[in-house]
Amino acid sequence: MKWLKKTFITVIFLGFIMSFLGILYLNFNTYSPMIQAAYEMNRENVYIEDNTIIFEPSKNVVANFIFYQGGLVKPESYAVLAQMLSDEGIRVFIPRMPFNLAILNQNAYKDIIQNSSYMEDFYIGGHSLGGATAAIALSKEATPFKGVIFLAGYGTDDSNLRNKDIKVLSITAENDEVFNWERYEAYKDLLPNDSMFYTIGGGNHAGFGFYGEQKGDGIAEITREIQHKITVERIVDFIKEK
CATH class of the missing domain: 1.20.5 (Single alpha-helices involved in coiled-coils or other helix-helix interfaces)
Known part of the structure; x- marks a missing residue:
């Protein structure tokens, strides 16, 4: 004994x-947020509700966007992107994930939608692993979303969205060496035929956030600010397109 x-x-x-x-x-x-992202987190339009960071637009809201962070990247690192989108009338929700891994809480979006009374269309997406996680969650049941947005991300063989009644926007960056381009090309067959694809020239993987350089990434030939500007323009056009 x-x-x-x-x-x-x-x-x-x-x-x-x-x-x-x-x-x-x-x-x-x-990865932790850079000073630019930390600054945006202190804006008056930012608040935290039920462990979700919310960026409230100062003008008429045109849509809601639930954003899943990249793997091992703190959610505050995307504050610059979220603020730029909110300036365009898009309300952004970034749920805080266990250990900063969205895959550990795939259905985080459910609480956000169920607890809200917002009438505008909802979109979902994320950066890298965050985008893949969103695709996995969407493939399992009827989607409440108008569209899904991938930033340097793609789904898996188990996240088939081809027959979903949903718009898809996929944005990548030319110098992204973290990204698996072969799997990305293969996954296109599991997306709707009218999916939209755009590659940012000179951008890299970490350029979709403000968290410093990422291990194994390619060298960016444009600034983060420019990569963010192009990303926001593409997202806004995608959302506003009827």
Whole structure:
């Protein structure tokens, strides 16, 4: 009995150590917002409700956009993008995900929609893994969304959107070396025929956010500001197109 007790305590202790080291690893490898993004988070139109960051437009709202962050990127890192979209009348929601991994809470959008009384159309999407997660969530049931927006992202073989009544916009960046271009091309067959694709010349993977350079990424030939400007223009045109 003493041996069993010692073994049990040892297993519990090792489990605790492994969990601690895992959390430590994730924290050290998580990208944090740059000063520009931190500044945008302090604007008066930004507030947090039910663990979701909301960017409220100052003019007439034309749509709602639920945005899933990239893997191991803090959600505040997309504050510049969200503010630029809100300036165009798009209300942006960025749910905070467990360990900054959207895949751990695929259905975060449900609480946002169910708890809101907004009448405007809802769109969903995200950056990199965030976009893939949105596609997985959408493929499982009837979608409440008018469209989905991928920023350097694509779905999986299990996230077939081809027969969904939904608009699709996919934006990539020319110098993105984090992105798997082969899988991206293959996934196009699982999207609606009228899906829209656009590649930003000179942009890279990290240029879709403000969190610094990303390991393994290509070198950007344009500024983040320019990449954001083009991204916002494409999203606005996509949403406003009837």
